[in-house]
Amino acid sequence: MKKKDKTIKKRNYKNPYIHKSKIHKKGLFSHKKFKKNEIIFKDVFPHLKNKQSFSNMFLLFDKFILHKCKYINHCKKSKNSTIIKKDNKYILITTKTIHKNKEILLDYDELHSKFSFIKGSNSEFIEC
Numbered sequence: 537m538k539k540k541d542k543t544i545k546k547r548n549y550k551n552p553y554i555h556k557s558k559i560h561k562k563g564l565f566s567h568k569k570f571k572k573n574e575i576i577f578k579d580v581f582p583h584l585k586n587k588q589s590f591s592n593m594f595l596l597f598d599k600f601i602l603h604k605c606k607y608i609n610h611c612k613k614s615k616n617s618t619i620i621k622k623d624n625k626y627i628l629i630t631t632k633t634i635h636k637n638k639e640i641l642l643d644y645d646e647l648h649s650k651f652s653f654i655k656g657s658n659s660e661f662i663e664c
Contacts, residue, residue: 550567551567551604552564552565552566552567552576552577552604552640553565553567553604554604554607557607557609557639558639558664559609559610559611559639559641559664560609562607563607563608563609563639563640563641564604564605564607564608564609564639564640565637565638565639565640566634566635566636566637566638566639566640567636567637568636569633569634569635569636570630570633570634571630571633572630572631572632572633573629573630573631574629574630575627575628575629576617576628576629576630576640577604577605577627577628578625578627579625579626579627580605580619580626580627580628581625581626605628608628608640608641608642609639609641609642609664610641610642610643610644610657610664611641611642611643611664612643612645612657612664613664614641614664615631615641615642615643615646616630616631616632616633616634616638616640616641617629617630617631617634617640617641617642618631618642618643618646618647619642619647619650619651619654621651626651628640641664644656644657645657
């Protein structure tokens with residue numbers, strides 16, 4: 537009986553995809569090469585109707601975030617993306633080149649300082 541080949545490099549994805557991560561169980565991976573400052577997702581919170589009101593957003597974060605973005609892991613030293621606000625949307629962009637099949641990483645603490653409704657890291661986070 538042949539073993540199944542589980543390498544991600546042989547798969548051909550059309551969008552960023554969820555896969556096993558070395559950082560924390562599952563992570564979000566690039567389906568193509570992204571250049572610096574390239575948009576990965578145009579709206580990280582597409583289900584949020586009134587993007588002006590973020591009271592109690594900590595409690596509702598999982599409800600409003602784009603499903604795949606829940607899998608973006610925290611890595612302070614190797615972060616390769618960030619979220620910016622433009623035209624009342626929260627956009628996930630690259631901060632450096634991300635090669636195909638590499639994990640997309642954020643610095644949660646940096647995001648928390650920009651957007652208080654995004655939770656920062658804590659002692660439970662693994663060093664990457």
